[in-house]
Amino acid sequence: MHEFAITQSMCDIVLEQAKKARVKKVGKINLVIGEMTGVVGDCVQFYFDFISRGTLAEGAALSFVMVPPKARCRDCDKLFDLKEFDWTCPYCGGNSLQIVAGKELFVESIEVE
Amino acid sequence: MEIKVLKDILSANEQIAERNRQLLDSKSVFAVNLMSSPGAGKTSLILETIKMLKGKTRIGVIEGDVSSSLDAETIGKEGVPVIQINTGGGCHLDANMLSSALSNVPLQDIELLLIENVGNLICPAGFALGEHKKVLISSIPEGDDKPFKYPLMFHKADAVLINKIDLLPYLKFDTQSFSQAIRGINEKVEIFQISCATGQGIQEWLSWLLTQMSRR
Ligand SMILES: Nc1nc2c(ncn2[C@@H]2O[C@H](COP(=O)(O)OP(=O)(O)O)[C@@H](O)[C@H]2O)c(=O)[nH]1
Ligand SMILES: [Mg+2]
Ligand SMILES: [Zn+2]
Numbered sequence: 216m217h218e219f220a221i222t223q224s225m226c227d228i229v230l231e232q233a234k235k236a237r238v239k240k241v242g243k244i245n246l247v248i249g250e251m252t253g254v255v256g257d258c259v260q261f262y263f264d265f266i267s268r269g270t271l272a273e274g275a276a277l278s279f280v281m282v283p284p285k286a287r288c289r290d291c292d293k294l295f296d297l298k299e300f301d302w303t304c305p306y307c308g309g310n311s312l313q314i315v316a317g318k319e320l321f322v323e324s325i326e327v328e
Numbered sequence: 329m330e331i332k333v334l335k336d337i338l339s340a341n342e343q344i345a346e347r348n349r350q351l352l353d354s355k356s357v358f359a360v361n362l363m364s365s366p367g368a369g370k371t372s373l374i375l376e377t378i379k380m381l382k383g384k385t386r387i388g389v390i391e392g393d394v395s396s397s398l399d400a401e402t403i404g405k406e407g408v409p410v411i412q413i414n415t416g417g418g419c420h421l422d423a424n425m426l427s428s429a430l431s432n433v434p435l436q437d438i439e440l441l442l443i444e445n446v447g448n449l450i451c452p453a454g455f456a457l458g459e460h461k462k463v464l465i466s467s468i469p470e471g472d473d474k475p476f477k478y479p480l481m482f483h484k485a486d487a488v489l490i491n492k493i494d495l496l497p498y499l500k501f502d503t504q505s506f507s508q509a510i511r512g513i514n515e516k517v518e519i520f521q522i523s524c525a526t527g528q529g530i531q532e533w534l535s536w537l538l539t540q541m542s543r544r
Contacts, residue, residue, distance in 0.1 A: 217419055217451035225337050232333050246337075251480045253450040284479070286513075300476045302512045310512040314483060320454070322333040 218258035221320070225259070226266050228322050233271045238327035241272040245326070249282045249319035256281070275325075284317030341455055344423035348430060348458025355435040357388075358541045359443060361421075361459035363481065365474075366447030368467040369491040371399045372524035373533075374442050378406045380534055381440075385541075388438040390429050392421040392446050399444065409434055420451035423458055440541060449478040461540055467492040468499050472506040475513070482510050486540075487518040489533060494523040 225246065233241050248254050256279040267273045284297035290309030297317065303310045336342070352359050362370045371393075378387055389410045391400040400412040411432045413425050426443070433441065443459060445452045464485035466474050469492060475482040482488065488510055490503060507519045518536055522529035 217454065220341075220418075220420075220422060220455075221337055224340050227340065228333065228335050228337065232331060232335075236331055238329075238331075251483075252454060253480070297479075300473070302476070302509055310508060311515075312512050314479075314513055318480065318483075320338060321336045324330050324332045324334075326330050328329075 218254060219262050221254055222259050222262035222266055225322060226263070226270070226272060229272050229275075229325055230270055232322075232325060233327060236327065238271065240328045241275045241325050242328055243276045243278060243326035244272070245278045245280070245323040247280045247282060247319045247321050247323050249284070249317040251284050251314075251317040252320050254320065280323070282316050282319050285315050286312040287315050289313060338454055338456075341423045344427055345456035345458040348423055348426050349460070351430060352435070352441070352458060352460070357435050357438055357441050358544055359441040359457070359459045359461075360537070361443050361445055361452075361457050361462050362465065363445045363449070363452045363462065363485075364447060364465035364467070365449050365470060368447070368465045368470065369489075369524050370444045370447070370465055371402065373465060373489065373491070373522075374403060374444060375406065376524050376527070376530055377442065377534065377537070378403070378408055380530060385440050385538070386438045387440045387442060388433050388435075390426070390433065390441065390443045392425070392444055409438065415446055419446055419448050420455050421445050421457055422455045426457040440537075449474065449481050453478070453481040453484055460544060461486040463487045463489065465489045465491050466506075468495045468501045472501045472503070475506065475509040479513060482517075483513045485510075485514065485517055487520065487533075487536065490519065490521045492523060492525070493521045493528060494526045 286297045288304035288309045289311040291307040293306045387408050389403050392413045393399045400410045404410045411429050413429050462485050520533050
């Protein structure tokens, strides 16, 4: 699944930062994942254990902040959670929406020694 | 100690995609990334497009279908250059795979590059290739709830082709609410109803495609 490719890129980013800061070990990696990306935390963890072996990040804890999809109504400008099978604005019934959260996929920070 | 990183995980892929786009631009090649679930009609649309544009637009094809080279062989019979990418069971194409495939495509001989992505509605959504337009094919037998199940794909598509409309009399599919759901989360999207079997709607798709090519 695409978690393998994503975990690989995530590891590259983490190791590049760790080397730049000349740290000995990465203890924790804080990730932000929008639910719309379909990325599954357990899968990332599984591949991470394998990919990070023998690197500065081996054994690092992964923390996932999952971001639920949010939309802004283009008609009334209100913010709301995007429900799974109903894409109408709960305030005015409008159905032209701007997705403002849920697509994230980034490394927030790393905790190092 | 905490180090702020704030880096997009797909940024490396984005960079390679940007390089691919520059290469395509330098050769005046317009690239389309065709995505859908398996069996929605990507190969059929490519064949139809080649037939209709024969003698007018020089086309090349990149096939990213999972395991077989069956689609590549079918398309090769049409006399256009076809490059098969072997994803080794992977669920999507990425910019790196396109980059190596491009070195085997005779870019100076073509104007339009059609890329058949791996049949999957989740993974290809995140991975830009360097294409100019993303085209999503969704077919009648799959049902009209797909935008709700795979919103990111429908959000990112430049065009959505509703294929197999010849089957509308036999299956339950509300094209109007389907289109409305997509438009709700995608302001720019163009939606076409087509049938690769009967040829219905293919002209509209082609005229959109040719307009996009000429505008670039
Ligand atoms: N009835 C009908 N069948 C179609 C249409 N387009 C494609 N098909 C059939 O759907 C099947 C899968 O098509 P294909 O192009 O291989 O899908 P792909 O997996 O997305 O490349 C084939 O049997 C096609 O003949 C259409 O417009 N109507
Ligand atoms: Mg195919
Ligand atoms: Zn509203």
